[in-house]
Amino acid sequence: MAAYQLAQERLAAEFAARWAATLAAVEAREIAGSLAELEAAYVAAIRESAAVSRTLSVAFYRLVRALETGRVIGGPGYRPASSLGSLWADFNRATGKRTGTGPREPLPVDTRDPFPAADLAREARRAEETFRHQVADRIERHERERPARQGSAALDDAELVAWEKEFLESLKTGSSGAGGMLVQDGGRDAIHAALQDDPGALGYYRKTDASPCYFCALMASRGAVYKSRRTAAFGPHPHCHCQVVPIFSRRYQLPAENDAFARMWKRFGGGSLADWRTYYSTTTKTKT
Template sequence: MARRDRGLLLTQHHRIAQARIGARTAARVLSLWRRRVRPLAPAASADPWLAASLSVVREHRAESERLGAAYLRYYRALETGSTLPAFEPGPITRTVTLGDLREEYAEVADDILPPAPDDADEADVEEAYVWPELDEDAMDDAARTSLWVTGPVHAEKRLADAEALQQSGRLDDAGFLAELDDLMRDSGVTASGAADREALRGGRTMVSTASRADRRVLGWARVTDENPCAFCAMLASRGIVYRTRDAAILKGFADSGRRSSDVLDPEVELEKYHDMCHCTPMAVYSTSAELPDSSQEMARLWRSSTRGYSGKTARAAFERALRAQRRADRS
């Protein structure tokens, strides 16, 4: 298998490994919700849950960051023949073997990557590169707000609605208790979904920030699973978002079915993730880079479904085409 193909395969391994981190985070936060938040006083009883959940998110966010760094080191070596310095403090080396990078990634990801024929090949280390320091306080603030809004605030609104229905005589006692069960279950699920996203913010921010500081990176693309939601499919359909308009023109951006004026800042284009989203950013090092099959399929669907449309009309046409394609696939 060619190195570029292995880079794409590694990217999918990384996406799945990050999804596992998100799932573990969500499960722990949901368990805490069930044990620590009272149905008749969700906001008043939520402080211990929030503190414990933030601790869980921080733990898994750090895991996600380490995984993102290990992925970048191995992926960059496969793509360019050179790599970034070790993420963890340690001896400084001028070269590292692909085998060492493969094993490093596999250990952090708790994954199995079989030995490769070129494991003994060496990659030069970019000694001048410095890993960015992520703003952990800002990520804590984002997680705190997200957890509070999707958990206690969501539950309080549902509780007020249920109480209003009971007072108006539209719910008896049994119905009210059933509504309590529903609102607590739903609020726990929405909060755990937010926890998933906030934990994965670490790895996504690591990949995007670290690669933005890398002079070899030309742009980024969004990588999804094989069955993304319409929002993620639309972002994946945009293909590579280049650092500069000149780079996009070199690639022949018009071939994607979009105008050159549609080139957006990667911070705007790629860093939009919904709760329980398991997409990941992929750095691009060459104008001849290939995207995963799923991204190429979304790009083809965009081109065929949006001819003559723009803006919201184009997005609506794409969503209709995506739904139709999935109905056809199911049948």
């Protein structure tokens, strides 16, 4: 599980680095004239990384399912006579690390394909909308403020340079976080959808990163979310690295962090989301 989560986080980080390099190549005072090129680069980077995230998640789902049920599921990437050994090899290749191996005896096959085809039009729309909110709209507001900020100051005025630098850093942080969410959604959405169409799946639990926010900790505290609760959305957010971990047996074991969050929620005793945020922040700060 750790290798899978780290691989997904790495995809988001690689996207962020690629996008940061694109932004760094544009002067702040020229950025408004480069929106078309920036949008094309942003959308392309998200879609390419999301496709890799999806492939990684399919390999992860198929391996976890086989380990828990002793059967292999069909769909993209399936090869006849698949074994635990070949599934581990597929997963290792997708993560870029050798994390496990298994026997080579062919597994029984469930030929059903629960994985939805990538909705490329939807992915493009989401990326374009994110670019508009996180980049284009913010640049437009920035440009409206520029005349008042600049006044008669020279272009190399220290305060003006600092203002431009602060804006670009904020722009990079916001758009990288939102884009990284869409990158990992390529895999999260594939697993979430497959669970609903796989008769062998029971549901999933939320695996957080090392330092989850109050919202992710609350979602993880719920433990397993079963398929009968179809309205239970996963709810990722910008800079979120939580992953969907499918479960196929009642003998699953939650990570220790999920149990800790559940105990914390019980001690909290109820209240508003704002109250929980304060309680969580205070509790985790005290522990550190």
